[in-house]
Amino acid sequence: MKKRWMSLYVENEVGVLARVSGLFSGKCYNLRSLTVGETQDPTISRMTICVDSDDATFEQIKKQLNQFIEVIKVVDLTNVPVHMKEILYLKILTANDKERSFAYRISEVFGGKVVDMGRSGILMECLQTETKNDDLIRLVSKEFTNIEVVRGGSVAIESISISDR
Amino acid sequence: MKRKGTQAFVEVLKREGVDILFGYPGGYAIDLFDELYKQKDIEVILPRHEQGLIHAADGYARATGKVGVCLVTSGPGATNLVTGIATAQYDSVPLVCFTGQVSKHLIGNDAFQEVDIVGITRSICKYAVTVRDRKDLTRIIKEAFYIARTGKPGVVLVDIPKDIQLEMGEDDFDAAVSIRGYKPNTSVHLGQIKKAMEMLEKAKRPVFLIGGGVRLSKAEKELTKLINTVRVPVITTIMGKGSISTDHEFYVGNIGLHGSYASNMAISECDLLFSIGTRFNDRITGRISGFAPKAKIIHIDIEAASISRNIKVDVPIVSDAKLAIEAMQERAKDCYQNSWMDQIKGWEREHKIAPQNPNGLSPDKIIHEISEFYSNGIVVTDVGQHQMWTTQYLRMNPTMKLLTSGGLGTMGFGLPAAIGAKLGAPEKEVVCISGDGGMQMNIQEMATAVTCELPIVFCIFNNSYLGMVREVQHLYYDRRYSSTCLRCTRSCKKNCFDKNKECPPYSPDFIKLAESYGALGIRVMEEKDIKSAFEKALNNKKTPTIIEFTIETEELVLPIIPGGKALNEMILEC
Numbered sequence: 001m002k003k004r005w006m007s008l009y010v011e012n013e014v015g016v017l018a019r020v021s022g023l024f025s026g027k028c029y030n031l032r033s034l035t036v037g038e039t040q041d042p043t044i045s046r047m048t049i050c051v052d053s054d055d056a057t058f059e060q061i062k063k064q065l066n067q068f069i070e071v072i073k074v075v076d077l078t079n080v081p082v083h084m085k086e087i088l089y090l091k092i093l094t095a096n097d098k099e100r101s102f103a104y105r106i107s108e109v110f111g112g113k114v115v116d117m118g119r120s121g122i123l124m125e126c127l128q129t130e131t132k133n134d135d136l137i138r139l140v141s142k143e144f145t146n147i148e149v150v151r152g153g154s155v156a157i158e159s160i161s162i163s164d165r
Numbered sequence: 166m167k168r169k170g171t172q173a174f175v176e177v178l179k180r181e182g183v184d185i186l187f188g189y190p191g192g193y194a195i196d197l198f199d200e201l202y203k204q205k206d207i208e209v210i211l212p213r214h215e216q217g218l219i220h221a222a223d224g225y226a227r228a229t230g231k232v233g234v235c236l237v238t239s240g241p242g243a244t245n246l247v248t249g250i251a252t253a254q255y256d257s258v259p260l261v262c263f264t265g266q267v268s269k270h271l272i273g274n275d276a277f278q279e280v281d282i283v284g285i286t287r288s289i290c291k292y293a294v295t296v297r298d299r300k301d302l303t304r305i306i307k308e309a310f311y312i313a314r315t316g317k318p319g320v321v322l323v324d325i326p327k328d329i330q331l332e333m334g335e336d337d338f339d340a341a342v343s344i345r346g347y348k349p350n351t352s353v354h355l356g357q358i359k360k361a362m363e364m365l366e367k368a369k370r371p372v373f374l375i376g377g378g379v380r381l382s383k384a385e386k387e388l389t390k391l392i393n394t395v396r397v398p399v400i401t402t403i404m405g406k407g408s409i410s411t412d413h414e415f416y417v418g419n420i421g422l423h424g425s426y427a428s429n430m431a432i433s434e435c436d437l438l439f440s441i442g443t444r445f446n447d448r449i450t451g452r453i454s455g456f457a458p459k460a461k462i463i464h465i466d467i468e469a470a471s472i473s474r475n476i477k478v479d480v481p482i483v484s485d486a487k488l489a490i491e492a493m494q495e496r497a498k499d500c501y502q503n504s505w506m507d508q509i510k511g512w513e514r515e516h517k518i519a520p521q522n523p524n525g526l527s528p529d530k531i532i533h534e535i536s537e538f539y540s541n542g543i544v545v546t547d548v549g550q551h552q553m554w555t556t557q558y559l560r561m562n563p564t565m566k567l568l569t570s571g572g573l574g575t576m577g578f579g580l581p582a583a584i585g586a587k588l589g590a591p592e593k594e595v596v597c598i599s600g601d602g603g604m605q606m607n608i609q610e611m612a613t614a615v616t617c618e619l620p621i622v623f624c625i626f627n628n629s630y631l632g633m634v635r636e637v638q639h640l641y642y643d644r645r646y647s648s649t650c651l652r653c654t655r656s657c658k659k660n661c662f663d664k665n666k667e668c669p670p671y672s673p674d675f676i677k678l679a680e681s682y683g684a685l686g687i688r689v690m691e692e693k694d695i696k697s698a699f700e701k702a703l704n705n706k707k708t709p710t711i712i713e714f715t716i717e718t719e720e721l722v723l724p725i726i727p728g729g730k731a732l733n734e735m736i737l738e739c
Contacts, residue, residue: 063470069292072346
């Protein structure tokens, strides 16, 4: 079992998300994250999907997705250089001044940004790789008792090819 | 020129060459039916239940190779299609199902007879869509037919809201279909074919495994020609049966759970398995780790996702069966292996499929007569023991067709499917083999067969049990016949093992039932009456005929591979 990434170009239509996510539930594939948004062509959406699977299952998932009428193209991101980020919002609820400045320091080290604050806490925004966000959450949950986490799921795009540089 | 949605609907259907439509009206389909009433090119058949309706459309499609068309209303009309959609989809039968829907502004309101049928059927059809804009109506219907019949055929559902049916609009009937996410494979990789043929030449113990794909692509002639050249033994799946004559010298038999000893042994011992158009369903593989353990495997299938899913394959070839077989023919050489053929013949002699009680009215004798009487006909089965016996005993040539629910195993399929088959191929004799259980699952369609004036012969193998399940209880559950006896009444004592003794009479009386529908009923209780029953039935040209055969209650389908066992671990006798 390994974490793998792929992108899908799909018709920007009602029901396509249900069809794609239904494949994962119906066939017991392990879906970790799925994001979707419109592309430069408003009739086409692009999904970024992360699954846990072995080689054979991953091949099968790609073939199954390719079969859907609404799926225009499947891009396997396993062995391609990509840029990939996930947005994370993290609320740290504490009235303690010392704790809040500690939270600030953490935010700096992890490349996050404090975007809001009040007397009872701060709100951190972090645009990082999924792994880095995992690390941040792990640390924060050890240091603070009262936190709130909202994650967006990753979006990915292939790097500009070497020959173009 | 502006048209109503219903007019555009009928016009596209005509242009798609639809000659028969299976329909059941209702509030949200009534306008479509009204439009169909005004024309003569499309005949509308009215079955008695939507499940029967879609199985009939399925039988029509299997018999003709054309797309079967269903039209039903919203809500219950649509949900009654569900079993039939899955049945057709699993066997790759091209169907287009139209469902009426409440008007767009009512969708989502839990309106009367509103269901999200696209959502319900999403995982069991090739494509399902609700028409949301009148301007898309014609394009969507054209695409539906294209998707249903191309690539690996399947079911497409088109849900049409009432307001779209009534809306006026402009239509372009001539626009070519182009779907950017759907480009079915239309070629074959010649490099892979060459590699496969070289492996075939080198193999010492090669076999062909032929699935339903060969019949779907109508490649029977090409296959027979190829086998005549390469002279390699051929084994079929249930769906592939009849791809090559069962009397052909290189035909061995069926593979799988109830396959022949020689076939299953040949698969287990072969060094090259050349498979075409099968998805290696668990019923044919048995325990995966014990499947063709000594073989290199070549797999040709039109669907990429079928390859290396259940069985890991050495040479994958994504292609239509006919195209691939033609390419193989060009490179074919004689690959006859004397000692291998001798070994297979030896297995054939070692164990032949036969009933445990060969005396009296045994299933093999009835099916033998069917092989004789219907050697150019269409044989339709329901699901159960009679179906397995048919696949074991029926002698077939490629002009014959065997229509059976192989993938989903849907009881109640036989009767309506036979109606569809006869409507699609009126020049062919159609016989339906059913059990007493499955026959009752869509028995209401007897009325359809009678009103459509179809001289179909319905054979009921009556053993008073849900025989297939009873067989499993017989073999593995110490004969605890839980809920499988169809004569059992509430006043029967529990735990009865006393077959045929003081049992209540069978209900219904199938002969009286036939008569009440206006059909002919014949009961056969002895071997000597089989032939005359078929003669009488075939002379009855005006109505359907039911022939009820009262067969031995505890007859088994053997051989059988117990759950979790490999092909060479079958039980031959009990």
